Amino acid sequence: MNEKQALAKTLGRINLIKFGEFILRSGAISPVYIDLRSIIAYPKILRAVANALWDCVKNLNPCLLCGVPYTALPMATCISLDQNLPMLICRKESKDYGTKKQIEGIFTKGQNCLVIEDVITTAGSVLNTIEVLVKQGLQVTDVAVLVDRQQGGREALAKKSYRLHSVFTLDELM
Secondary structure (H helix, E strand, O other): OOHHHHHHHHHHHOOOEEEEEEEOOOOOEEEEEEOOHHHHHOHHHHHHHHHHHHHOOOOOOOOEEEEOOOOHHHHHHHHHHHHOOOEEEEOOOOOOOOOOOOEEOOOOOOOEEEEEEEEEOOOHHHHHHHHHHHHOOOEOOEEEEEEEOOOOHHHHHHHOOOEEEEEEEHHHHO
16 A cells, blocks of 8 residues: 555544535535544644645745645645745735734745645635735745545636646545
């Protein structure tokens, strides 16, 4: 069994892949739900996920990382620490107090930012995050995701010239 197969088996073993009837953020109903929120309770598995994500994009040489809020933030943090790569945090909405920033971190306009996501379905959350980053003058060309549910996300990103790099497709994970 290779590392990728072992990771898929581990995600199933710790019950992060659930079966039943689930309503996804997109509104679609699915018999499979990949719930990676509790991965923070498993540091070694979180690191394995971060390593798998990095392995599929390590040749890109991004200047910055940004995890899509909220589940991908710990994954991006692990990559940031392991690769000594600065990270940004993109809020879902601007603060209405203090600095009123929507992006936290240090960056320069024009820098390339790699977006990290846990699961992609239609790409709505990813595209929202990219929009905020681009409005601040950052370049985004690539997105790394643990699981591509194969429900239009890759195509939605490609339509806007973003490349998706996935560790697993839903078919591979099953």
